[in-house]
Amino acid sequence: MVAAKRESKAALAALAAEICRRLTSEYPDAKCRLNHSSPFELLVATILAAQCTDDKVNEVTAGFFKRANTPERIARMRRSTLEAAFRSTGFFRNKARSVHEMSKRLVKAYGGRVPRDMDDLVSLPGVARKTAGVVRATAFGRPAIITDTHVMRLSRRMGLTKNKAPEKIERDLMALLPEETWSEFSHAMLFHGRAVCDARKPACDRCVVEDLCPSAYRFPHFEKRGPSLLRESREKP
Numbered sequence: 249m250v251a252a253k254r255e256s257k258a259a260l261a262a263l264a265a266e267i268c269r270r271l272t273s274e275y276p277d278a279k280c281r282l283n284h285s286s287p288f289e290l291l292v293a294t295i296l297a298a299q300c301t302d303d304k305v306n307e308v309t310a311g312f313f314k315r316a317n318t319p320e321r322i323a324r325m326r327r328s329t330l331e332a333a334f335r336s337t338g339f340f341r342n343k344a345r346s347v348h349e350m351s352k353r354l355v356k357a358y359g360g361r362v363p364r365d366m367d368d369l370v371s372l373p374g375v376a377r378k379t380a381g382v383v384r385a386t387a388f389g390r391p392a393i394i395t396d397t398h399v400m401r402l403s404r405r406m407g408l409t410k411n412k413a414p415e416k417i418e419r420d421l422m423a424l425l426p427e428e429t430w431s432e433f434s435h436a437m438l439f440h441g442r443a444v445c446d447a448r449k450p451a452c453d454r455c456v457v458e459d460l461c462p463s464a465y466r467f468p469h470f471e472k473r474g475p476s477l478l479r480e481s482r483e484k485p
């Protein structure tokens with residue numbers, strides 16, 4: 249029983265390694281696309297990126313960071329000023345509150361510096377594990393699994409985890425992959441989720457891990473054609 253478990257864990261780790269290899273070669277330039285010039289700017293931009301596109305966030309932060317790009321400055325601003333600045337990113341009241349409270353806490357508890365430690369980062373108001381992972385991986389170059397919605401969805405579809413909670417998915421992926429691959433794996437999965445493995449209509453017929461994925465073609469939009477037909481048609485010259 250113990251041996252079988254060890255074997256299945258080894259098989260899962262091999263699967264994760266192969267998925268990582270293929271996706272990182274498919275998306276060699278996958279990286280965070282949020283413009284920033286400091287860890288603090290990235291922290292703010294990542295909070296604003298919830299339910300919003302990176303392009304829109306970059307548009308908003310281009311002007312905003314010229315007015316305020318330090319926790320000290322933002323902590324002194326009125327909440328209503330922040331709400332107005334963040335309005336076009338959606339959920340602007342929540343985001344303004346998070347950025348405001350996070351800035352105040354940084355000033356009060358960390359001397360205005362963004363901490364590198366995961367536990368310290370997630371203790372900041374409005375900073376979830378995904379945000380903390382982005383900052384650790386991108387601003388500090390530390391290995392981090394980024395529990396973005398795409399990474400979590402794809403990990404479940406690919407059979408790398410059965411969990412739904414971000415911290416559990418993060419733990420499962422960390423156990424399967426070598427530390428030095430965590431950040432690039434996360435970014436490649438995120439890019440693949442955006443480009444191919446859509447939440448509602450994954451394009452399994454043009455997926456580079458289709459032969460490894462237990463969820464391939466198991467979606468309603470494939471029912472009429474079926475996996476075998478699709479495979480056959482792709483194999484024909």
Ligand code: SF4
Binds near residue numbers: 444459463465
């Ligand atoms: S085969 Fe389909 S479900 Fe699996 S990762 Fe690729 S696109 Fe997503």
